[in-house]
Amino acid sequence: MLTDNLPRELRITEIFHSLQGEARSVGVPTVFVRLTGCPLRCVYCDTTYSFSGGEKFSFDALLQQIRAYRTPVVCVTGGEPLAQPNCIPFLKQLCDEGFRVSLETGGAMDIRDVDTRVSRVVDLKTPDSGEMHRNLYENMALLTRHDQVKFVICSRKDYEWARFKLDEYQLADRAGDVLFSPSHGQLAPRELAEWILDDRLPVRFQLQLHKYLWNNEPGH
Ligand code: SF4
DSSP states (O other): OOOTTSOSEEEEEEEEEEEOOSSTTTTOEEEEEEESOOSOOOTTOSOGGGSSOOEEEEHHHHHHHHHHTOOSEEEEESSOGGGSTTHHHHHHHHHHTTOEEEEEEOSSSOOTTSOTTSEEEEEOOOGGGTOGGGOOGGGGGGOOTTOEEEEEEOSHHHHHHHHHHHHHTTHHHHSSEEEEEEOTTTSOHHHHHHHHHHHTOSSEEOOOHHHHHHTTOTTO
């Protein structure tokens, strides 16, 4: 997508410093940049406050705030960050500035233009998310070992579906990590853990750390 003519700015819901709550770098101090807006409406969404509002920031103002945290790791999240075309050049600029960058994306947007230095954490939406029909499966062929795929699992039906997709797209070979996460308050974590062990699945079970430490309050 051409972004050269766009003003170098993004609409932002929040910027904060916290511990990475999930994925490969769980527990690592990280600066989070939450972009405003998302075209999806997953039933379990815990960031509905990012759907609208927000404030426009120039890239320079954003970088100034990020640098002030004196933390080398940045996670760009949402909402759906890729819904704003300027996310692509912003990710590149973060990499150029030497930050270690990850991107959390809902799996409905094309990831091909994302800088390859970025670790892309791509959701595949399960049947019980209510947004399965939005999955862009072309993204699966673009994944590398630097990337991660995430399934938020609400039920046994979701688990079986995720297991099928794992096999269908050979995700354990393609991506660096395949993450299975129980939907908070919908599926008992222990149940999911036991299914994974019983089936000898080559995936990484994860709990969302921030929900246990900070009860998912905004700003963490
Ligand atoms: S993609 Fe993420 S931000 Fe968008 S509705 Fe789903 S869970 Fe919420």
